[in-house]
Amino acid sequence: MKLTTKGRYAVTAMLDLAVHQHHDTVALADIAARQGISLSYLEQLFAKLRRRGLVASVRGPGGGYSLALPAAQISVAQIVMAINENIDATRCGGEKNCHGEERCLTHQLWSELSRRIYEFLDGITLATLVTEPEVQEVVLRQAKRPKLGVPRNEIAHGSSYEKADLS
Amino acid sequence: MKLTTKGRYAVTAMLDLAVHQHHDTVALADIAARQGISLSYLEQLFAKLRRRGLVASVRGPGGGYSLALPAAQISVAQIVMAINENIDATRCGGEKNCHGEERCLTHQLWSELSRRIYEFLDGITLATLVTEPEVQEVVLRQAKRPKLGVPRNEIAHGSSYEKADLS
DNA sequence: CTAATAGTTGACTAAATCACTCGGGTATGG
DNA sequence: CCATACCCGAGTGATTTAGTCAACTATTAG
Ligand code: FES
Ligand code: FES
Numbered sequence: 001m002k003l004t005t006k007g008r009y010a011v012t013a014m015l016d017l018a019v020h021q022h023h024d025t026v027a028l029a030d031i032a033a034r035q036g037i038s039l040s041y042l043e044q045l046f047a048k049l050r051r052r053g054l055v056a057s058v059r060g061p062g063g064g065y066s067l068a069l070p071a072a073q074i075s076v077a078q079i080v081m082a083i084n085e086n087i088d089a090t091r092c093g094g095e096k097n098c099h100g101e102e103r104c105l106t107h108q109l110w111s112e113l114s115r116r117i118y119e120f121l122d123g124i125t126l127a128t129l130v131t132e133p134e135v136q137e138v139v140l141r142q143a144k145r146p147k148l149g150v151p152r153n154e155i156a157h158g159s160s161y162e163k164a165d166l167s
Numbered sequence: 168m169k170l171t172t173k174g175r176y177a178v179t180a181m182l183d184l185a186v187h188q189h190h191d192t193v194a195l196a197d198i199a200a201r202q203g204i205s206l207s208y209l210e211q212l213f214a215k216l217r218r219r220g221l222v223a224s225v226r227g228p229g230g231g232y233s234l235a236l237p238a239a240q241i242s243v244a245q246i247v248m249a250i251n252e253n254i255d256a257t258r259c260g261g262e263k264n265c266h267g268e269e270r271c272l273t274h275q276l277w278s279e280l281s282r283r284i285y286e287f288l289d290g291i292t293l294a295t296l297v298t299e300p301e302v303q304e305v306v307l308r309q310a311k312r313p314k315l316g317v318p319r320n321e322i323a324h325g326s327s328y329e330k331a332d333l334s
Numbered sequence: 335c336t337a338a339t340a341g342t343t344g345a346c347t348a349a350a351t352c353a354c355t356c357g358g359g360t361a362t363g364g
Numbered sequence: 365c366c367a368t369a370c371c372c373g374a375g376t377g378a379t380t381t382a383g384t385c386a387a388c389t390a391t392t393a394g
Binding site: 040041060063 | 351355356361362364
């Protein structure tokens with residue numbers, strides 16, 4: 001699997017979207033401001049999410065994004081895969097050919113690991129997350145803060161470069 | 168967690184070592200030849216494994232490496248962590264500060280994922296792997312092949328660049 | 335003694351990827 | 365028509381990956 005900040009941002013943004021579902025649509029600028037993600041970057045992510053049919057968009061003033069499916073039908077695995085493509089921890093990508101043309105000593109191990117990770121992430125939907133007390137707490141904290149109208153390209157970013165993949 | 172080819176090679180090499188334990192020591196050159204890994208690269212990996220106390224070395228002719236502990240006491244997680252340091256899938260690295268100075272919406276999720284992965288990899292030891300029929304099969308196949316004396320720096324490498332991390 | 339073996343160390347590199355940014359589009363409601 | 369918001373592609377610097385290379389040092393067989 002590949003699990004980078006890109007995928008994490010996507011899940012965070014989708015969760016924000018799920019939380020604010022009561023509006024018809026949510027503008028990316030709002031998500032950007034609430035979650036501290038660059039707008040341009042979000043646009044990139046949502047383009048992929050839309051192509052995969054996970055979100056729907058409405059253009060023009062008052063427009064924005066909404067979930068294309070009920071929150072209970074969108075799993076974290078789907079989001080991560082929409083962004084990062086594969087979710088496979090083997091070296092061969094399932095081809096069983098990374099040692100010469102044959103299966104290597106540890107293929108079985110990584111293959112099983114991939115399955116576990118996928119099962120875990122696929123078992124958690126946006127609906128699950130929304131009801132988590134830990135999530136609700138953060139949502140409340142964010143609601144209290146004055147929503148500063150962040151203009152395009154002026155959002156602070158952490159510059160940490162950490163990854164988390166399991167190709 | 169971080170799970171790159173580096174970590175995968177390390178596990179493969181350690182497993183090879185466990186399989187050939189009946190010799191006093193195993194030379195890296197043998198492992199390199201059997202598993203198709205560059206010798207110089209293996210040296211780098213085993214330096215770390217030795218510092219972590221997972222393998223012991225004997226220098227000079229007839230020397231090589233051996234497991235520093237019984238195979239049943241070396242888990243895959245230990246090997247991966249010896250090579251890649253952390254095994255954490257969060258963005259904050261456990262600091263809970265990746266949104267401003269506070270916990271982000273999805274911290275809980277990545278944190279739980281990290282735990283699952285760690286538990287899985289820590290539950291599998293070299294001893295477990297050695298007895299796997301899938302592994303035995305590969306070992307037999309490798310034993311049949313004539314052990315070509317591969318000189319330093321002449322081993323073929325695949326140039327695939329795939330990752331698998333979960334920082 | 336000496337040559338061959340094998341581990342030890344550190345610096346160095348090309349290529350790939352990541353995490354964005356920038357600059358312009360295009361639809362749409364008021 | 366104009367402000368809003370989505371749409372899209374190209375480009376970039378920093379970082380990491382997956383190695384290589386060269387020069388040791390320890391040990392032992394002969
Ligand atoms: S053959 Fe699939 S990981 Fe090696
Ligand atoms: S605060 Fe830990 S992952 Fe965001």
